[in-house]
Amino acid sequence: MYDLINYLWETGLNLLFSPEIFEPLVFPGLIAAFSLLIVVIWLERKIAAIIQMRYGPYYISRHTEGALQLVADLLRFLFSEVIIPKSVDKIAYVLAPIILFAFTFLPIVVIPVSKDFAAIDHEYSLLIALALMTLYSSFLLIVSWASNNKFSFIGGLREGFLSLSYEIPLIISALSAAVLFDSFNLIEIVEKQAAMGWGIFYNPLAAIVFLVVIIYSTSRYPYEIAEAESEIVIGPFTEYTGILFGLGMGISYIKLYSMSLLYAVLFLGGWEPVVWPLNLHPVLPGIILFIKAFIIVAFSVFLRAVYPRYRIDQALRIAWWKLFTLAFLSLLFSYGIKIIEVMG
Amino acid sequence: MINPYLYLLISSVLFGIGVYGILSKRNMIRMLLSAEILFNSALLALVSFTSYTKNVYGYFLVFLAVGIAAAEVGVLVSLAILLYRRRGDIDVMEVDKLKG
Amino acid sequence: MIEFNFLIPIEDTIFLFSAALLLISAVLVIELRSHVYAAFFLEMVGLANAVLFALQGLALIAIFQLVVYVGATVTFILFSVLMFKEAKPVKPRFKLLDLLIGAGIAGLLAVGAFSIYKVSPTAGKPSLDVTLPEKIVSEYGLALFLVFFTLLTTLIEALVLARREVSS
Known part of the structure; x- marks a missing residue:
């Protein structure tokens, strides 16, 4: 009996710490993403409050500056009733945000945590992550259509316009990083960065374009056009209540998180440097990756406090004129660096 | 390993569905969608032949086909939008009454 | 592993x-x-x-x-x-x-x-x-399975929600 329990415990532990389960469920996946969600939304409110000389979240857990506010909000979302209005298309109204949420999580599965710890170590893992990211906008369109509401429909159309314009700079700037390190495999890219130096120093242009695209595509502030609160309530999720609204609010943050992880891997050296206490187990270098991604997330969230919002035509002009040109220039820049390397 | 013929079978069934759709619908958008199904079936057949014969040129043909399909859809959809703006209707049987 | x-x-x-x-x-x-x-x-x-x-x-x-x-x-x-x-x-x-x-x-x-x-x-x-897909499927099948499983559970969740609304 004791042996059996011991055996089950051992295999269970092995199963939990195998990358195929640990990565989607625990570390860069669900649990880490949810805890980041709770911290980041609190941080966003607090930063905006400090800059505007207010208190911000304050009443729940007063001694820790209201850090538990988001936990309270989450509980409230969980237990409040899900009201499904009469005029909506019921199946799409309920299913679409849930499928959207699941699809926003998918790119995280491809992103490696360290050299020996990746759920999917594929030759083209960078491309797989990008391909899974492009599915986001179509599900958001379905969400906005199903609500049968003027505001959510306008929000969905805005997101559609934006997505048609940001996808090309996103892919080209990621490809210029791939050209620079001569590989589509994210693990190899980080290994090359450990030998050569971070990507942001080699090709700052691509890094800037990718950062702007992150802010652009997850509707953070200067480009917060699809969810503009002062114009169209909250965009595609206007009609939602309860836990479905909670999902909708979380989706753009999860997307921000997965894109920031990709940014940290491509331009900020991933999990390097691996110093002493971190090389004990292959999961531990992921902490550095997480910290780098968190800095990007915190930066994009901080922009809410300092920028006004662009109009949609201004944002589209920026995407097609400036970002598109800069992305192409960054690709040429990468090829130039490769040529110099070959010549010298 | 899956028998390569199964892919071709699926592709032909898909082609039949697309042909049925394009024959039985009169709405322009629906005909466009059926044509896209035909394209998908052709692409599947092309890919399975490429994979079966391991011919590298098939790769480039598929890339070309997908890229051209993207452009073609842009043209067709904008045609449909123009037609809709002009007539408020996208019935194909009415298109031959267009003048000017 | x-x-x-x-x-x-x-x-x-x-x-x-x-x-x-x-x-x-x-x-x-x-x-x-x-x-x-x-x-x-x-x-x-x-x-x-x-x-x-x-x-x-x-x-x-x-x-x-x-x-x-x-x-x-x-x-x-x-x-x-x-x-x-x-x-x-x-x-x-x-x-x-x-x-x-x-x-x-x-x-x-x-x-x-x-x-x-x-x-x-x-x-x-x-x-x-x-040979790549065989490799994916044989070595990383569990991750794929998990993804499918997550999607399936969310689908069931959604169906439950939708059914409850219809009956009331």
């Missing part, structure tokens, strides 16, 4: 799932009344097709299909369809005849493909990533 031995042949399961998704959503594209749903199921057709490409060992083509066809082209169609009013349903002309023509063409193609497939066992140069 532990080895996982599946009782179910996972490659065949993925093949069956994606083939069923492909054919069912193709029928739905044609038969559903709402244009928006039809465009959405066209997207599912593209997605299932990409999975079939990946199963045949052409991962790069599958990714390309996902980015260019599903991510851009069909999203563009969906985006445009959203702007049309829902058209009134039009009665088809000769439904049975059309069905017969479709089935006949499908049968002809299947027979033709079978004869070609029997004739040509020519093997050219081995392409680069033919």
Whole structure:
């Protein structure tokens, strides 16, 4: 009996710490993403409050500056009733945000945590992550259509316009990083960065374009056009209540998180440097990756406090004129660096 | 390993569905969608032949086909939008009454 | 690293799932009344097709299909369809005849493909990533399974929610 329990415990532990389960469920996946969600939304409110000389979240857990506010909000979302209005298309109204949420999580599965710890170590893992990211906008369109509401429909159309314009700079700037390190495999890219130096120093242009695209595509502030609160309530999720609204609010943050992880891997050296206490187990270098991604997330969230919002035509002009040109220039820049390397 | 013929079978069934759709619908958008199904079936057949014969040129043909399909859809959809703006209707049987 | 031995042949399961998704959503594209749903199921057709490409060992083509066809082209169609009013349903002309023509063409193609497939066992140069999907499926099958499982549980959750609303 004791042996059996011991055996089950051992295999269970092995199963939990195998990358195929640990990565989607625990570390860069669900649990880490949810805890980041709770911290980041609190941080966003607090930063905006400090800059505007207010208190911000304050009443729940007063001694820790209201850090538990988001936990309270989450509980409230969980237990409040899900009201499904009469005029909506019921199946799409309920299913679409849930499928959207699941699809926003998918790119995280491809992103490696360290050299020996990746759920999917594929030759083209960078491309797989990008391909899974492009599915986001179509599900958001379905969400906005199903609500049968003027505001959510306008929000969905805005997101559609934006997505048609940001996808090309996103892919080209990621490809210029791939050209620079001569590989589509994210693990190899980080290994090359450990030998050569971070990507942001080699090709700052691509890094800037990718950062702007992150802010652009997850509707953070200067480009917060699809969810503009002062114009169209909250965009595609206007009609939602309860836990479905909670999902909708979380989706753009999860997307921000997965894109920031990709940014940290491509331009900020991933999990390097691996110093002493971190090389004990292959999961531990992921902490550095997480910290780098968190800095990007915190930066994009901080922009809410300092920028006004662009109009949609201004944002589209920026995407097609400036970002598109800069992305192409960054690709040429990468090829130039490769040529110099070959010549010298 | 899956028998390569199964892919071709699926592709032909898909082609039949697309042909049925394009024959039985009169709405322009629906005909466009059926044509896209035909394209998908052709692409599947092309890919399975490429994979079966391991011919590298098939790769480039598929890339070309997908890229051209993207452009073609842009043209067709904008045609449909123009037609809709002009007539408020996208019935194909009415298109031959267009003048000017 | 532990080895996982599946009782179910996972490659065949993925093949069956994606083939069923492909054919069912193709029928739905044609038969559903709402244009928006039809465009959405066209997207599912593209997605299932990409999975079939990946199963045949052409991962790069599958990714390309996902980015260019599903991510851009069909999203563009969906985006445009959203702007049309829902058209009134039009009665088809000769439904049975059309069905017969479709089935006949499908049968002809299947027979033709079978004869070609029997004739040509020519093997050219081995392409680069033919063995990759087997590797994915054998080594990382569990991750794929988990993803499918998560999607399935969310679907069941959603169905429960929807049913509760209908009954009240």
